[in-house]
Amino acid sequence: MKLKMFTLDGSLIIDTNTVTQFSPDAEHGGNFTKVQTLNASGETSEVIVKHDFYQETQALANAWAIDEGRSATHA
Numbered sequence: 001m002k003l004k005m006f007t008l009d010g011s012l013i014i015d016t017n018t019v020t021q022f023s024p025d026a027e028h029g030g031n032f033t034k035v036q037t038l039n040a041s042g043e044t045s046e047v048i049v050k051h052d053f054y055q056e057t058q059a060l061a062n063a064w065a066i067d068e069g070r071s072a073t074h075a
Contacts, residue, residue, distance in 0.1 A: 001063040005035070005049040012047060016063040020044070024053040 001016050018037040024030040025048050033056040036046045049056065 001067050003059055003063055005047075005051065007047050007049055008032075012049075014047070016060055017067070019060060022053075022056055022060065 002013050003016055005012055005014050014035065014037065018039060019035060020038045021036040023034050025032040025034040028048065031052055032048050033051055033053050034046060034048055035056070036044060038044050051059070
């Protein structure tokens with residue numbers, strides 16, 4: 001699933017299936033979240049999103065649950 005997230009530079013669409021790690025961003029006092037992704041060619045990227053860690057956790061958990069439900073109904 002793709003989610004629109006707001007970064008320090010504007011909005012960005014992130015494919016939740018490429019997220020490898022996310023954590024509170026200490027440089028911004030933990031108010032934002034650092035999201036790391038891995039694309040199909042093996043390149044990693046990192047972005048700071050303007051959502052706190054708990055908001056990001058909930059958004060990713062919901063997206064992954066929906067994706068899991070979709071894959072179960074297609075199996």
